[in-house]
Each structure stands twice: as C-alpha cells, then as structure tokens.
Amino acid sequence: xxxxESPTQAPAAHSADAFLAEAAALLGPRxxxxxxxxxxxxxxxxxxxxxxxxxAMASPATTEELSALAALCTRHGIAxxxxxxxxxxxxxxxxxxxxxxxxxxxxxxxxxxxxxxEARQITCEAGVVLQNLHEIAEAQGLRFPLSLGGKGSATVxxxxxxxxxxxxxxxxxxxxxxxxxxxxxxxxxxxxxxxxPLKKDNRGFDLKQLFIGSEGTMGMVTAATLKLxxxxxxxxxxxxxxxxxxxxxxxxxxxxxxxxNALEGFEVMPQACLDAVLEHMPDARAPLEGRHGWHVLIxxxxxxxxxxxxxxxxxxxxxxxFEAEMLEDATMSTSEAQAExxxxxxxxxxxxxxxxxxxxxxxxxxxxxxxxxFVETTAPxxxxxxxxxxxxxxxxxxxxxxxxxVIAPSVTDGxxxxxxxxxxISRYVHDLVTEWGGSISAEHGIGQLKRDELARLxxxxxxxxxxxxxxxxxxxxxxxxxxxx
Numbered sequence: 001x002x003x004x005e006s007p008t009q010a011p012a013a014h015s016a017d018a019f020l021a022e023a024a025a026l027l028g029p030r031x032x033x034x035x036x037x038x039x040x041x042x043x044x045x046x047x048x049x050x051x052x053x054x055x056a057m058a059s060p061a062t063t064e065e066l067s068a069l070a071a072l073c074t075r076h077g078i079a080x081x082x083x084x085x086x087x088x089x090x091x092x093x094x095x096x097x098x099x100x101x102x103x104x105x106x107x108x109x110x111x112x113x114x115x116x117x118e119a120r121q122i123t124c125e126a127g128v129v130l131q132n133l134h135e136i137a138e139a140q141g142l143r144f145p146l147s148l149g150g151k152g153s154a155t156v157x158x159x160x161x162x163x164x165x166x167x168x169x170x171x172x173x174x175x176x177x178x179x180x181x182x183x184x185x186x187x188x189x190x191x192x193x194x195x196x197p198l199k200k201d202n203r204g205f206d207l208k209q210l211f212i213g214s215e216g217t218m219g220m221v222t223a224a225t226l227k228l229x230x231x232x233x234x235x236x237x238x239x240x241x242x243x244x245x246x247x248x249x250x251x252x253x254x255x256x257x258x259x260x261n262a263l264e265g266f267e268v269m270p271q272a273c274l275d276a277v278l279e280h281m282p283d284a285r286a287p288l289e290g291r292h293g294w295h296v297l298i299x300x301x302x303x304x305x306x307x308x309x310x311x312x313x314x315x316x317x318x319x320x321x322f323e324a325e326m327l328e329d330a331t332m333s334t335s336e337a338q339a340e341x342x343x344x345x346x347x348x349x350x351x352x353x354x355x356x357x358x359x360x361x362x363x364x365x366x367x368x369x370x371x372x373x374f375v376e377t378t379a380p381x382x383x384x385x386x387x388x389x390x391x392x393x394x395x396x397x398x399x400x401x402x403x404x405x406v407i408a409p410s411v412t413d414g415x416x417x418x419x420x421x422x423x424x425i426s427r428y429v430h431d432l433v434t435e436w437g438g439s440i441s442a443e444h445g446i447g448q449l450k451r452d453e454l455a456r457l458x459x460x461x462x463x464x465x466x467x468x469x470x471x472x473x474x475x476x477x478x479x480x481x482x483x484x485x
Contacts, residue, residue: 101481122144171264
C-alpha cells in the first residue's frame with residue numbers, strides 16, 4: 001500500500017482572517033496568539049528534528065471551548081495540530097512547513113476534576129503534567145505507576161495519545177492499561193465522554209481504545225480517569241552481571257516466578273553501555289567490580305502490607321539464582337540513595353551514547369522470548385554491513401522493548417552520515433524487526449518520523465482499517481495531518 005504525503009491546504013486569505021477573528025472572539029486574549037516569539041518554542045519537536053509553521057496557537061481553557069474551536073475549524077477547513085508538553089520523540093505534535101494549520105495547546109486544561117482515594121481513581125484534564133500527577137497521588141498515599149524521563153513536561157493528554165510506556169510497563173502496562181475512562185473532542189466539535197469506569201460493559205466496542213495511541217489523528221483527548229496504585233512502602237534494587245542476553249532472559253523468568261507481581265522493573269545493558277556511562281559521568285561507580293557481557297537492573301517493590309518481608313524474599317530469590325548459575329555476580333541496594341544511584345546509571349545510557357557521537361536510534365520491540373536471539377543475530381549483521389559502526393541494545397527486556405542504537409564510526413561527518421548511511425541503517429533495522437514479528441515503534445509513537453516506514457512495512461489490512469476509522473471520524477482530514485497515517 002502506498003500512502004502519499006498530504007500537507008495542510010492553504011485556506012483563502014479572507015477565510016483565514018475571518019477564522020482568526022472568530023477564534024479570537026471565542027477564546028479571548030489568553031486563548032489565541034500569532035506572536036512569532038511566543039509560538040517559536042512550540043514549533044520544533046523535543047529532539048530538534050522537525051520544525052514547522054502555524055497559523056496561530058490556540059489555548060482553550062475548557063472542553064467546551066475546544067469543542068467550539070473544533071467546530072469553527074471544520075467550518076473554515078482549518079487543520080488542527082494538538083500538542084501537550086511537546087516532549088514526544090517522533091515529531092507527532094509539530095506542524096508541517098505550510099503554516100496553515102492551527103497549533104492547539106491543551107496545557108491550560110490542567111484541572112483535577114475528581115479524586116477517589118478509596119476507588120484508587122483520579123479524573124484529570126489533558127494538560128495535567130505527569131510530575132504533578134505523581135505528587136497529587138503521593139499526597140494521598142497512592143501513586144500513578146507510569147514514569148519517564150520527561151515527567152516534568154509530559155502531559156496526561158500526550159501520554160494517552162502516544163500510549164506512553166516507561167520503566168514500569170512490566171508490572172503495570174502502558175497507558176492503555178491505566179486509562180479507565182476518557183473524554184474526547186472529535187474533529188467536528190462533538191464530544192465523546194465515558195469518564196465513569198465500569199467493571200463490566202458490553203455495549204459494543206471499547207471506544208476509548210480508538211483514541212489511545214492514535215496521536216491526535218482521531219480525536220483530541222481532553223480528560224481521563226486513570227488507575228492509581230498503593231504507594232510503594234519498600235523497594236529493593238538489584239544489579240546483576242550475566243554473560244549473555246540469553247542468560248538475562250533466564251534470570252527474568254526466574255525473577256517473575258519468585259517475585260510475582262512485586263517485580264516492577266527488569267532493565268538490561270551491555271558492558272559497552274555501562275563503560276560509556278562511566279566515561280560520561282566520572283564521579284559514578286560501577287555497582288560490580290568485574291566486567292560482564294550484560295548488566296541487569298531489577299526492581300522489586302512492596303506496599304505496606306508486604307514491606308517487612310521484601311528484602312528476605314529478594315535475598316532468597318538471588319541466592320537461588322546463584323545456585324542455579326544464572327548470574328556471575330550481583331549486589332543489592334541497602335538504601336534509597338544506592339537504589340537511585342543504580343537507576344541513574346540506567347537512565348544515563350542515552351545521554352552517554354549521544355556524547356560519543358552520532359547514532360541512529362530505534363525504539364523497537366519483538367516478542368520477549370525472541371529478544372536475546374534478535375539482538376545477538378542482528379547486531380553482527382549490521383556491523384558487518386556498515387564497517388566501523390557499533391550496534392548496541394539496552395532497555396526493557398521484560399517488555400520485549402529495547403532501544404537499538406547504531407553508533408557511527410568516530411571519524412564520520414555526523415550530519416552527512418545521518419542523512420545517508422543512517423537512513424539506510426534504519427530501513428534495514430526496520431526490515432529485520434518486521435521479519436522477526438516485531439514493531440518499529442514500541443513506545444515512542446509513529447508521528448512523522450516513522451510514518452513512511454509504517455506505510456511501507458505495515459500489514460495492508462491493518463492499514464486499511466486505520467484509514468477507514470480515520471475517514472469515519474475525520475472525513476476532512478483536519479486532525480494532525482501528516483502524522484501516523
């Protein structure tokens with residue numbers, strides 16, 4: 001299936017002027033701006049890969065204002081690019097170069113509408129920042145079990161629209177598993193609201209799933225009811241050294257059996273990644289004295305009902321692993337400071353890799369049981385095909401999701417290499433992932449970065465369904481054009 005680019009169409013000048021006048025009257029002075037200086041920070045994506053232009057930026061304060069604005073856009077044929085914290089990784093919230101689309105910021109919609117600590121549910125608007133959500137839940141002895149590096153800017157609406165993941169997916173799932181109810185504004189201004197969660201509801205399709213992960217192309221998320229969990233009373237972080245990624249997989253299975261639902265995280269990195277982090281952070285120390293083919297970070301947690309026995313269970317789990325020769329060495333955190341230091345090593349892999357020089361980065365997944373074989377098979381293939389490169393994988397082994405980076409030779413002109421060899425490598429990696437039954441986008445979305453690759457490699461039937469749903473919900477193609485499909 002071939003999908004051609006569909007840039008936003010330029011409205012007639014008089015129509016654009018009339019639209020802006022009506023939008024200004026609807027939203028008021030705080031709700032609409034065409035000031036170039038105010039717009040500029042929001043026209044480039046977080047990674048700096050895409051920069052676009054916009055007719056103006058609208059900032060509705062309520063769902064009702066957004067509904068009226070969407071209806072106005074439909075009447076004038078104005079495309080909408082919804083945006084949360086602008087912290088996405090695939091350019092999904094950046095307008096194109098046409099300058100005819102309206103950038104719609106949902107950051108003003110940041111009200112917590114309802115909090116039910118007993119039911120462990122919170123209903124909040126799309127503009128609530130993830131870090132603020134964490135703090136609100138923690139004040140009530142609860143937590144929202146999804147975290148990521150951009151938690152200080154990422155918003156609830158953006159997390160839902162991209163079906164965000166993170167380091168706790170192993171236990172709690174991605175946003176799809178944490179959204180209990182949803183409120184959405186459609187392209188024509190109609191609102192879909194099903195914020196009250198029901199344990200059982202067989203009235204047809206689970207419509208909220210159409211919008212989770214759709215990157216604002218089907219509708220704009222305005223509010224959600226989210227699942228909360230009891231606060232963590234105790235956690236133990238373990239750093240282990242294993243010879244191979246296959247051995248790490250066996251250790252994962254052992255920990256899943258021994259720890260059950262208490263196993264919250266299982267991250268892996270090769271020795272090369274740890275070396276890069278230690279070079280990047282001279283004050284950091286390796287948790288283990290020796291060198292190992294792969295390093296594993298394991299987090300096990302307990303709420304207050306099981307906190308007293310957590311450390312004993314972890315010690316027994318690791319003793320059994322040693323006895324079964326599943327690992328070469330391991331250490332266990334004895335304080336929160338040690339636990340944080342171990343996590344800092346893991347979270348510093350990406351900046352350490354960037355400091356080494358240019359690389360092409362891939363956010364991929366394959367079936368969990370295939371991941372060790374995939375990495376060990378494909379990395380040598382890439383390095384042989386492009387001599388001087390280094391292929392490294394790290395990340396969430398328990399989810400079958402690794403960040404697969406191919407680092408350029410040290411003497412390479414970075415920009416030229418990215419534009420030529422880098423694109424060839426990414427295409428090759430995506431081909432390999434597809435052959436292994438995986439996904440070219442595990443948790444960062446498609447956006448505009450991978451749109452053409454999805455069209456090239458996606459299942460034709462699945463793509464036709466996506467297009468049919470898009471046509472039904474947004475027949476004029478006004479919602480986030482040029483993204484996802």
